[in-house]
Every structure is written in C-alpha cells, then in structure tokens.
Amino acid sequence: MSRNGSAKVKKNSAGAAVFLRVVKNPMAIVGIVLVLLLCLGAILAPLLSNYSPSKVDMPSAFMSPSLKHLAGTDDLGRDIFTRLLYGSKYSIMLGVASVLAALIIGVILGSVSGYFGGQVDNIIMRILDVIQSMPSMLFAIIISAVLGAGFIQTIIALGVATVPGMARMMRANILSVREMEYIEAARSIKCSNVRIIMKHVIPNAMSPMIVTTASHISANILMATGLSYIGLGVQPPTPEWGAMLTAGRNYITTAPYMVLFPGLFICLFTLGFNLFGDALRDALDPTLKH
Amino acid sequence: MKDKNEFLQVKDLVVEYTSEGKIVHAVNKVSFSLERGRTIGLVGETGAGKTSIAKAILRILPEPGGKIVGGEVFLDGEDILKIKEKGMRKLRGRKISMIFQDPMTALNPVKRVVDQIAEVVRTHNSKMSAVEATAEAIKMLEKVGIAENRVREYPHQFSGGMKQRVVIAMALACNPDLLLADEPTTALDVTIQAQVLEMINELKKDFNTAMIMITHDLGVVAEVCDDVAVVYAGEVIEYGTKEDVFDHPAHPYTKGLFGAIPDLNSHVKRLSPIEGLPPDPSDLPEGCNFSPRCPYATDECRRGEINAVEAAPGHTCRCCNIKAQEVQK
Amino acid sequence: MGALLEVQHLKKYFNSPKGKVHAVDDVSFVIEQGKTMGVVGESGCGKSTLGRTIIHLQDSTDGKIIFDGKDVTNLDKKALNTLRDDMQIIFQDPYSSLNPRMTIRQTIQEPLKLSGKFEGDKLEEETERLMKLVGIEERLALSYPRELDGGRRQRVGIARALALHPKFIVCDEPVSALDVSIQAQVLNLLMDLQESEGLTYMFITHDMSVVKHISDNICVMYLGQLVETCESDELFENTLHPYSKTLLSAIPTIDIHAKKKRIPLKGEIVSPIDPKPGCRFAARCPYAIEGCHAPQQLEEVLPGHFVSCCRVREINHLE
Numbered sequence: 001m002s003r004n005g006s007a008k009v010k011k012n013s014a015g016a017a018v019f020l021r022v023v024k025n026p027m028a029i030v031g032i033v034l035v036l037l038l039c040l041g042a043i044l045a046p047l048l049s050n051y052s053p054s055k056v057d058m059p060s061a062f063m064s065p066s067l068k069h070l071a072g073t074d075d076l077g078r079d080i081f082t083r084l085l086y087g088s089k090y091s092i093m094l095g096v097a098s099v100l101a102a103l104i105i106g107v108i109l110g111s112v113s114g115y116f117g118g119q120v121d122n123i124i125m126r127i128l129d130v131i132q133s134m135p136s137m138l139f140a141i142i143i144s145a146v147l148g149a150g151f152i153q154t155i156i157a158l159g160v161a162t163v164p165g166m167a168r169m170m171r172a173n174i175l176s177v178r179e180m181e182y183i184e185a186a187r188s189i190k191c192s193n194v195r196i197i198m199k200h201v202i203p204n205a206m207s208p209m210i211v212t213t214a215s216h217i218s219a220n221i222l223m224a225t226g227l228s229y230i231g232l233g234v235q236p237p238t239p240e241w242g243a244m245l246t247a248g249r250n251y252i253t254t255a256p257y258m259v260l261f262p263g264l265f266i267c268l269f270t271l272g273f274n275l276f277g278d279a280l281r282d283a284l285d286p287t288l289k290h
Numbered sequence: 291m292k293d294k295n296e297f298l299q300v301k302d303l304v305v306e307y308t309s310e311g312k313i314v315h316a317v318n319k320v321s322f323s324l325e326r327g328r329t330i331g332l333v334g335e336t337g338a339g340k341t342s343i344a345k346a347i348l349r350i351l352p353e354p355g356g357k358i359v360g361g362e363v364f365l366d367g368e369d370i371l372k373i374k375e376k377g378m379r380k381l382r383g384r385k386i387s388m389i390f391q392d393p394m395t396a397l398n399p400v401k402r403v404v405d406q407i408a409e410v411v412r413t414h415n416s417k418m419s420a421v422e423a424t425a426e427a428i429k430m431l432e433k434v435g436i437a438e439n440r441v442r443e444y445p446h447q448f449s450g451g452m453k454q455r456v457v458i459a460m461a462l463a464c465n466p467d468l469l470l471a472d473e474p475t476t477a478l479d480v481t482i483q484a485q486v487l488e489m490i491n492e493l494k495k496d497f498n499t500a501m502i503m504i505t506h507d508l509g510v511v512a513e514v515c516d517d518v519a520v521v522y523a524g525e526v527i528e529y530g531t532k533e534d535v536f537d538h539p540a541h542p543y544t545k546g547l548f549g550a551i552p553d554l555n556s557h558v559k560r561l562s563p564i565e566g567l568p569p570d571p572s573d574l575p576e577g578c579n580f581s582p583r584c585p586y587a588t589d590e591c592r593r594g595e596i597n598a599v600e601a602a603p604g605h606t607c608r609c610c611n612i613k614a615q616e617v618q619k
Numbered sequence: 620m621g622a623l624l625e626v627q628h629l630k631k632y633f634n635s636p637k638g639k640v641h642a643v644d645d646v647s648f649v650i651e652q653g654k655t656m657g658v659v660g661e662s663g664c665g666k667s668t669l670g671r672t673i674i675h676l677q678d679s680t681d682g683k684i685i686f687d688g689k690d691v692t693n694l695d696k697k698a699l700n701t702l703r704d705d706m707q708i709i710f711q712d713p714y715s716s717l718n719p720r721m722t723i724r725q726t727i728q729e730p731l732k733l734s735g736k737f738e739g740d741k742l743e744e745e746t747e748r749l750m751k752l753v754g755i756e757e758r759l760a761l762s763y764p765r766e767l768d769g770g771r772r773q774r775v776g777i778a779r780a781l782a783l784h785p786k787f788i789v790c791d792e793p794v795s796a797l798d799v800s801i802q803a804q805v806l807n808l809l810m811d812l813q814e815s816e817g818l819t820y821m822f823i824t825h826d827m828s829v830v831k832h833i834s835d836n837i838c839v840m841y842l843g844q845l846v847e848t849c850e851s852d853e854l855f856e857n858t859l860h861p862y863s864k865t866l867l868s869a870i871p872t873i874d875i876h877a878k879k880k881r882i883p884l885k886g887e888i889v890s891p892i893d894p895k896p897g898c899r900f901a902a903r904c905p906y907a908i909e910g911c912h913a914p915q916q917l918e919e920v921l922p923g924h925f926v927s928c929c930r931v932r933e934i935n936h937l938e
Contacts, residue, residue, distance in 0.1 A: 181716040184676055185779065189730035190703050203720045335798035479661035479825065481884050484869035488881070506798065509871030536875045550803035552832035554855065554872055560810070561832070563803030567768055 021283035028283075031275025038269050042089040051079035053086040054237045062255050071261040074244075075251060080258065083239035084265050090151070090240045091269065094233075095221035098158035103213055106163050107202070110170025115178060115197055125171075128164040136161040140223055144232040154233045158220045169212055173205035180204075207284045214277030218270040225266055241266050296323040296364075297500050298468055303361035305342045305351065305524075312572040316342040318524040319361070324517070326467070329494060329501040331511035331532075333547075334521035335568060340504045343521070344470045347502075348388055349378050365468065384414050387461035391473040393453035396460065397445040403456050404428060404441040407463050414464040427463065433496075434459040434489055451482035455489065462493060469501045475510060487513050508551060512536065520544050523569050523579035529598070530605030540601035541609050542584045578609070586611050622685075623652040623819045624673070624787060629682035631665070631672045638893040642668040644843040645682070647917065650787075650836070655813065655820040657834030657851065659827060659866070663891065665843040666823045667711075670789040673821070674706040675699060687786070704734070707780035711792035713772035717764040723750075723775050724760040730782040749778040753808060770801035774808065781816065790822045794829060806833060827870045831855055839863045842891050842899040845917060849924035859926045859935050862900045898928065906930050 022028045041048065057077035065072045071080040113124040131139060143157035177183070178201065186196050225242030227233035234240040236247070241262045248258030305317035316339045324330050332340045345351045346358050349371070362369050370381060390396055398406055407427035412418055418426070431441050434455040445453055454474060461469060471490070475483040491514055494501060503515055511518055511532065518535040520528040520543065528541040539545045546564035566583040569575055578596045581587040590610055598606040631643040642665040650656040658666045671677045673684055675694070684692045691702055710716035717726055728746050731737040737745050750757060753774040764772055773793060780788055790809065794802040810833065812818060824830050830837060831851055838848040839860065847860040858864045865882045872879075882905070889902050897912035898904070904911065910929050917927045920937065932938055 181710040181712055182718045184671070185708070185710065185716055185776070186718075186729075188674065188676060188703060188706075188708050189779065189783065190700050190733050191729070199721075200718050204718065335800065480827070480869045480871075481661065481865060483871070484881060485884065487871065507871065508799075508873045512873050512875045513871045532875055536873065547799060548873065550799045551873060552803075552806070552828040553874075554828050554831055554870065555874060555877075558832075560807055561803035563807060564800035565804075567770070567801075 018280075018283045022279050025279045025282065027275050028279030031272045031277075031279060034268055034272030035276060038088045038265075038272070039092060041085045042092055045082070045085040045089070048085060049079065049082040051082040053078065053083045053239045062251070064255075065257055072255065072257040074247065074255075074258055080244070080261055083244060084241070084261060087239040087241050087244065087262075088265070088269070090234055090238060091221050091224060091266075094151075094154055094158065094224040095217040095273075098155045098220050098224075099162060099213055099216045101155065101159040102162035102166050102216070103209065105159075106166025107170050107206075107209065109163070110167040111174055111197055111202055111205070113167065114171040114174030115193075115201060121171075124167070128167055131160070132164040132168075136165075137223055137226060140227060141230070141232060144227055149232050149235050151234050151238075154224055154227060157227070158223055161223070162216055162220060165216070166209070166212065170205060170209060173208055174201055177201050177204045211277055211281040211284060214273060214280055218273035218277070221273070222266065222270055297326045297366060298324040299362075299364040300343070300347065301362045301364070303343065303346055303363065304359040305339070305346045306357055306359050307342075307352075307355050308357075309355060309572075314572045315574055316356075316524050316571055317346060318574075320519075320521075320524070320526050322517075322519050322526060322529060324468075324500045324502065326500050327494065327498040328516045329503055329514055330517040330519060331503045331505060331515035332519050332521050333505060333508060333511055335506060337568060337571065338521045339524035339571070340521050341472055342524075344388065344472055344502060344504055347468075348382060348386055348470060349375075350382075350388075383410065383464050383466070385466055386468045386470065387464065387466040388470040389454075389457055389461050389472065389474045391476055393450070393457040393477075394445070396457045397453060399445055402442050402444060403436075403448070404431065407431065407456070407460050410460055410463045427459075430459045430463050431456070433462075433493065435485070449482075451478050451486060454478060454482075454486055458486070458490065458493070462497065462499075465497060467500060469499050470504070471501060472504045473506070474503075476505070476507070483510075490514055508536075508547065520547075523574060524571060525579060525608060526598075527580065527608045528606070530602070534602060534605035538602065538605070540605065540607040540612055541580075542586055542611075543580045546583075621652055622649045623687060624650040624821075625683075625685040626673060627683040627685070629669070629672065629684065630680045631668050631677065632680045635892060641843045641891050641894055643672060644894075646838075646840070646843075646845045647682075648836075648838055648845065648848055650819055650821060653813070653817060653819055654835040655822050655833055657830035657837040658821060658823045658840060659825065659830050659837060660840035661825060661866075663842065664840040665891075666840050667791055669840070670708065670791050670821055670823050674708055674787075674789050675702065676708070704783045705786045706789070707783065707785040707787070708789045708791060709773075709776050709780050709793045712796055713769045713776060714764075714796075716776050717772055719764055722761050722763055723755065723767070726764075726775055727778045727782060730779060734783060745782075749782055752781065752812070753778045768801070769797050770804055773797065773805050777805075777808065777812070781812065784816070785818070787819045787821070790820055792824050793822075795824060795826060802829075809833070827867060828872075839866065842889065842894070844899055844915075845927060846898075846900065847924075847926045848917075849921075853921075853924055857921070857924070859920060859924065859931050860928050861904050861906055861934065906934055 055078065059077060060073050061075055061077040063069050063073040069079050069081065071084065073079055109124050113121045139161045140157040143160055144153055147153040147156060183196060183200055186200050224233055225245065228240045228242035229246050231246065233242055236243050244262040245259060248262065252259050301321050303317055303320045307314040307316055320343055322330060332343060334340050347363055351357065358371060363371050365385065370378065373381065404424060404427045407430055408423040411423045411426045428438055428441055432438065436452060436455060448456065475486050478486060487510065505511060515532050518530065518532050519526045520535065520541065522543050528535060528544045535544065539548055549562040550564060552561060564583055569579055569582065575582055577592040577594060581591040584591065588611065596608050596610055598608045599612065601607045601612055627647050629643055629646045633640040633642055646669060648656065658669060660666050668677065672679050679692060683690060694702060724746060727749055728742060731742055731745055747757065750760065755771060755774050755778065759767065759771065794805050797805060806829065813820060822830065822833055834851045836848065837851050837854050839846050839862065841862050847854065847863045854863065855867065858867055865884050868880065868882045884903055889899060895912065896914050898915050901907040901911040908930065915927045915929055917925050920926045920931055
C-alpha cells in the first residue's frame with residue numbers, strides 16, 4: 001500500500017539495539033573491562049601466579065610489594081596478589097549467586113503479589129515489610145549468626161536480604177504492565193491466567209529487573225566482604241577479600257599494603273559493576289519509555 | 291503578504307535534531323509572518339515539525355540534540371535568534387508566552403493557583419506590590435472564567451478544562467505580544483474545548499495579541515485562525531488566509547486532508563484517505579517531500595528544490611504541478 | 620434482520636475509597652445484526668466501561684445482556700470461553716494494545732493457537748490470510764510493534780480481533796490516536812470488513828464526525844446515563860435532548876462559512892461517585908426544573924427515537 005520506505009524493517013532486535021547503546025557508552029566499557037578482567041583473573045588464577053593461595057611460608061612474611069610479589073606478602077608469608085586473584089572467585093560467586101537466587105524468588109513473589117492483588121498481595125508484602133524494616137546488613141548478620149558462618153550460609157543470608165527489594169520492584173512493574181490494554185486483549189482471546197503472566201506480564205516487567213540485578217551484585221559483594229570482615233562470612237583460610245582486610249587490620253601501620261590491595265580490589269570490582277549497571281539502565285531506558 | 295511592518299516574521303527557519311548519529315530534519319526553510327491581533331494556524335500531522343517551529347521561536351529546543359541551523363525570526367523588527375540567552379529570558383513571558391498541551395507541565399502542584407499567577411505578574415513588573423499582583427491575578431482568572439471563590443485552590447482541585455484556562459491566564463498575565471499555543475485544547479472534551487476556544491477568541495480581541503495556534507484539527511483552525519500554514523515534513527507546503535486555504539485548497543496534501551476528514555454536513559459513504567505515510571524526517575525524499583504519496587506526482591516533482599508558487603495573490607503553495615492538477619480534474 | 624445484542628438496564632458500579640462510582644447506570648439498547656451502534660460522550664461518561672462490560676472483560680453489577688437470543692449476563696468459565704469467540708474488542712491506543720515483546724506474527728497467531736483449531740501449515744495460511752485481510756505487508760510479519768506506525772499497529776489489533784471470526788466487535792476509540800490521513804484508512808478498512816465478514820460493531824468514540832460517518836444508530840451518554848438514542852441521521856437532524864444539543868453545537872467544523880449557534884454550558888461535570896437520583900445533566904442544563912431531580916425514563920418520543928428527559932416534548936415543541 002505504501003511506496004515510501006519509512007517503515008523499513010529493522011533487522012536488529014531490541015536486544016541488539018540495547019547492546020549497541022551499551023557499547024557506545026565509554027563508562028560502560030570501563031565497567032565491562034573491569035568486571036571481565038577480574039573474572040578472567042579468577043578463572044586463570046593458577047596460570048597467572050606460581051604461588052599457592054593458602055600455603056604458609058613463614059620466612060617470606062611481610063615482604064613489601066616488589067616484582068616478585070606484586071602486592072607483597074601477608075603475615076603468614078602468602079603472596080597477597082595470588083590470594084586476591086583466587087579470592088575474586090568467591091566474591092563473584094557470592095555476589096552473583098545471592099542476587100540470582102533473590103531475583104528468582106523476588107520475581108515470583110512480586111508477580112504473584114502484583115497480578116492477583118488483594119489478600120495474597122497483602123500477606124506477601126507485609127512479610128517483606130518485616131524483612132525490609134531492618135537494614136539489610138543487619139539482617140544478613142542475623143541470618144549468618146543463626147545459620148553459622150560459611151559459603152552457602154552467606155549466600156542465603158545475602159539472598160534473603162535482597163529478596164524484598166527485588167519483589168517490591170517486580171510488583172511495581174507488574175502493576176503498571178497489568179494496566180496495559182494488551183493484557184485485556186489477551187483475556188479477550190482466552191489466554192489463561194498462567195499464560196498471561198508468563199507470556200505477557202513477566203517479559204514486559206523484566207527490563208528494569210535486569211538493571212537492578214547488575215547494581216545489586218556489587219552491593220552484595222560489598223555486603224559479603226563486610227560480613228567476612230566481622231568474621232561471619234566465608235572463613236579463613238579461604239582467601240576472601242573481606243577476611244583479608246580483617247587480617248591486615250592488625251598490621252595496618254607496619255604493612256599497609258595488606259589492607260590497601262584488598263580494598264583496592266573491592267573498590268574496582270564494585271565500581272565496575274556499578275558502571276555497567278548504570279550503562280545498562282541508560283541503554284534500556286529509551287525502550288522503556290515506549 | 292506585506293513586508294517590513296509585519297509584527298512577526300519567520301524567514302527560512304531550519305531546525306535539526308541529532309539523535310543516535312542521525313540528523314533529523316525537523317523544520318526545513320519555514321517562512322511566515324503575522325500581524326498583531328491576528329492568529330496563524332500551523333496545521334499538520336504528528337511529527338510534521340509544528341512544535342519544533344514554536345520551540346525554535348521561543349528558543350527552547352531540547353538540549354542537547356535540537357539546534358536552529360539557519361533562518362531569521364524578526365519580532366518587532368529585531369532578529370530574536372541573534373539575541374543573547376540573557377536577553378531572550380527577558381523576552382520570554384514578557385513579549386512571548388507559550389501554552390502547552392498538558393497544563394500540568396506549566397502548573398506548580400503545591401502552590402495556590404492565584405499565587406502562581408501573581409508570581410508571574412511580579413517577575414515581569416517588579417514595582418508591583420504583592421497585594422497589587424494578587425489583585426491583578428484575580429482579575430486575570432476572572433477573565434478566563436474562574437470565579438474568585440476558587441482562585442485560592444490548588445491545581446489538582448481543578449478539572450482539565452479549568453487547568454488549561456489557568457495556564458492561559460498565566461500566559462496572558464504578562465500581556466505578551468505573541469502567544470504560542472501548542473494544541474491547547476487537544477486533551478479537552480469538545481464542550482470544554484468550545485469554551486476555551488471562545489475564550490481565546492475574546493481575549494485575542496481584548497489584548498490585540500498575535501497568536502500562533504498549533505493544531506492537527508482543521509476544525510479548531512476554522513474556529514480561531516485568520517491565516518493558515520499547512521506543515522508537512524517540516525515544510526510549509528501551503529500558506530494563505532483561512533478563506534484561501536479552506537475554500538480553495540491548492541496543494542494535493544491539503545486537498546487530501548480535507549478528503550480524509552468525515553464531514554458532519556456531507557454524506558459520503560467512503561472517505562478518501564491519503565495513501566502511505568509521512569516520510570522519515572531523517573531520510574527525506576529527493577524533491578517534493580509529498581511526492582511519494584501524491585497522486586499527481588511526476589518526474590519533475592522528484593528532483594531539485596520545489597519552490598513556493600502563488601496560487602492566488604498572497605496564497606502560496608509549494609507544488610510544481612498546480613496547473614497540471616487543474617487539467618486532470 | 621433481528622437483534623444481535625440486547626442490553627437491558629445494565630449497571631456497572633466500581634468501589635472507590637470515596638464511594639460507589641456509577642460508571643454505567645441503567646443503560647438499555649438494541650444492536651441489530653450487521654449494523655453499527657455508535658456510542659458517544661465525553662471522557663468519564665462510561666462509554667468504555669459499557670463496552671468492556673458487554674464483552675465480559677468486566678463483570679456487570681446489574682441488568683441483562685442478551686446475545687444472539689441467549690442470556691449471557693452470568694456465565695461459567697466454559698460458556699464464557701465460547702462467548703469470547705463471538706465477541707471481540709479493538710482498543711484505542713495502538714501503543715499499549717500490542718505486547719511489545721511479541722512480533723506481529725506472534726500477536727496474530729496467539730488467538731489461533733489458543734483456539735486449538737490451527738496447526739502447522741494451516742496456522743501459517745490463516746495468519747497470512749488475516750494479514751492480507753487487514754492490509755499488513757507480509758514483510759512486516761517478524762517486526763515488533765515499536766517498528767510500526769500507529770495505523771499499522773491498529774491493523775494488527777484488528778487482525779487479532781478478527782482471528783476467531785467474531786460476530787460482534789467493540790471498537791473502543793479505534794481511530795482517535797491516529798492522524799487524520801491514517802484515520803481515514805482505518806475507518807475505511809473497518810467498514811469494508813463489516814461488509815465482507817458480516818460484522819456487527821459497537822463503535823465508541825468522542826468524535827462526533829467519525830461517529831456520524833460510521834454508525835447506523837447512536838447512543839449519547841452523559842455520566843453513565845443513556846440520554847438519547849436513535850438512528851444516526853435522525854440524531855443530527857432532529858436532536859432532542861439538551862445535552863446532545865450542546866454536544867453537537869460544540870463541535871468545531873471545517874465549514875468556515877457556517878453560522879453556528881453555540882449553546883454555552885455552565886459549570887463542570889459533576890462527580891459520578893454516589894450521584895443523586897435524577898438526570899445528571901440537570902446541574903448544567905439550561906432547562907432544568909424540580910422534576911429533573913427525580914429518576915428519568917427513557918421514552919420513545921418519536922418513532923425509534925428514545926430520549927431520557929422529562930421536559931423533552933415541551934422543549935422541542937412536540938405534540
């Protein structure tokens with residue numbers, strides 16, 4: 001019917017458009033590079049370093065940073081750089097696993113709450129209110145204290161503390177999507193409730209969730225290091241960044257590099273994820289407006 | 291149309307936007323003029339560039355992205371595109387005011403209506419005392435039909451029509467010489483629209499204001515405008531008095547618009563729509579922008595620049611084929 | 620031809636924190652098979668709620684809906700699913716009526732798949748037929764809604780509604796979000812489809828010229844009440860209710876030489892929350908008297924011309 005080309009079929013999908021916009025943002029590149037470098041470091045740790053992360057070597061304790069030991073050695077003579085590389089694995093896993101778990105539970109709770117409303121919504125939201133009424137750090141401390149310290153326990157503690165925020169956000173998204181006319185259209189062509197939630201509601205409520213996920217990962221990594229800093233998270237000799245900070249605290253005047261380098265890694269990694277998350281949000285925004 | 295002593299003269303105005311590396315040609319060499327006390331209607335479809343013309347005159351194009359690339363806008367003989375931003379700020383509100391489609395963008399939700407208008411009055415007349423300004427504001431609100439017992443309410447207590455009237459009162463409070471109205475009645479119901487249009491007509495007479503009315507509704511143009519500029523793909527494709535354009539539409543697009551509207555007074559069984567879509571403003575066709583949709587288009591239309599020709603004295607039309615159309619009829 | 624849809628004393632109230640919103644209050648009318656009933660009124664008059672209640676997207680509070688000779692007011696899930704095959708809706712906003720994450724083809728195929736009647740080649744064939752029927756180019760099948768203009772999106776919505784071969788379609792302001800040149804394309808399409816598919820429409824709009832163009836009969840609504848209903852031409856030639864008169868006089872026409880006499884309206888629309896009995900237009904009506912505050916009856920004042928106003932004969936010098 002029309003001869004002009006203004007309605008050209010664009011071959012790239014929404015995902016490709018978002019990807020292009022992310023790649024064009026220099027801050028996003030910085031973030032992605034930081035995150036990738038640390039991930040690579042975690043995977044390739046055995047190749048990048050000849051030292052063992054946990055073997056005690058008293059004679060070489062407290063060596064200042066040099067070419068041999070890039071970040072010096074700690075009180076037990078272990079190479080700090082090696083420990084940081086190995087440690088990034090734990091930090092990444094803690095952050096990612098706890099956020100993913102919280103995302104899945106949060107999406108389900110938020111969807112049910114938002115779509116059905118009424119009493120179901122009330123019950124779910126009040127329970128989440130209770131959790132959210134405490135600072136999430138404090139809440140994670142309580143759970144760790146109850147469950148005991150350890151890797152899995154830390155994931156659970158962080159995950160549970162993250163669920164309310166996720167569920168609340170999902171619920172808000174669902175509430176706005178639920179009002180769209182295509183939901184009514186779906187009902188008029190005999191879609192079941194399950195199908196409407198799965199095909200029409202959740203996919204359209206997810207984009208903001210992706211952004212929160214990225215920024216929650218960095219927050220949870222910070223929280224994980226915080227937990228192990230006060231001795232509740234992952235236990236020594238596991239080379240976890242927070243635990244390394246704690247260990248270095250005693251020698252802060254004589255061997256400041258023991259605190260400096262773990263601190264630096266924590267900063268870089270959270271910075272990386274935050275930059276990436278922000279870029280993702282900016283890239284998704286234009287499509288969200290429609 | 292006359293020259294020199296026109297109050298507002300827009301000459302070859304060009305506005306471009308850059309968005310994701312593409313240049314969007316929003317306004318392409320638009321020219322028109324306006325006398326005091328008259329109203330020109332800028333009519334066109336969504337995305338035709340009507341609002342960009344108004345925003346360019348007020349110099350409030352979105353930044354970054356929007357840019358006036360060329361042209362001149364003479365207000366009272368002075369080219370306001372050359373004034374510094376500071377001087378422009380004085381001009382806005384004092385000499386030029388704008389009414390937007392959504393009244394809530396112009397109203398402060400946590401301030402009483404009368405105080406908002408009094409504030410505008412005082413910023414443009416600093417010698418006035420607060421009491422005098424309030425009295426002036428109440429007078430303005432009465433003019434737009436809002437009773438004194440309601441002026442101390444907040445915007446959210448007003449209906450859509452009342453809010454739009456408050457915005458109009460606010461725009462008129464500083465007694466502007468030029469009023470830009472961007473779809474001021476589009477969001478309103480017809481009965482309220484009728485009230486607002488009537489009020490605009492009366493106020494125009496009282497204040498002798500020159501007005502630019504931006505709308506997609508030819509009915510609204512018929513009600514309030516004296517002159518009409520039909521905008522298509524960033525160009526004024528037809529320009530003349532309301533009588534010229536409504537009684538003797540010359541451009542195929544204008545004719546198409548009239549054919550596409552269901553008319554209350556006629557009994558056609560089928561409408562004659564304009565086939566196709568407006569062109570992508572970042573990828574305009576060669577030659578006449580309307581040529582891909584035009585039933586009379588020839589090869590001549592698809593190359594070079596199409597100049598405006600006079601269909602009648604003072605009635606111009608950007609079409610190289612007016613004569614040919616007559617023959618085809 | 621007989622009546623396809625009959626609505627009797629239909630009511631739809633919503634609960635709100637401030638009280639009961641009387642969105643649709645005692646509305647009765649009949650739509651003949653193959654005809655178009657236009658429903659006009661200003662925002663908040665309940666015209667959209669009326670349409671959605673009739674096709675069971677919302678439950679009715681009271682009254683009767685009779686479709687194709689059967690009482691369909693209260694239905695169980697199975698009966699409702701059967702009814703959905705016959706009653707469909709086209710929405711106003713082509714931006715929010717299509718799922719942004721589904722391609723055009725997926726959107727049109729969804730009702731076909733759900734019906735269980737189409738699979739494999741038959742499904743593709745039917746999808747192609749529907750796209751051709753509403754005039755969407757095949758190359759757009761894999762596009763997403765945001766890549767299409769408003770007119771084409773609206774065509775997709777129409778194709779989705781037609782997929783199950785309904786008898787009755789509620790068109791809820793289907794052209795008010797479109798530019799005039801596109802609006803004419805979609806109106807023509809709707810009229811062509813009515814003829815070829817034998818459809819019956821309920822056409823909801825606030826645009827008087829559009830409703831006159833497309834409708835055989837018209838209902839005028841004001842704040843949930845039906846104030847006047849008759850044949851389309853009759854309404855425009857012989858307007859009886861004071862509100863209809865005001866509404867018609869307020870339309871800006873493109874005829875610049877017409878001498879218009881506008882009937883001014885005082886005041887603003889009153890709240891539909893727990894309204895007082897009687898005519899809701901009385902507060903703004905120039906003819907209002909004491910008797911207007913008693914409940915009004917919809918009366919056949921002239922043959923086929925129903926008005927709900929106790930002073931209608933007096934005002935219009937009838938009898």
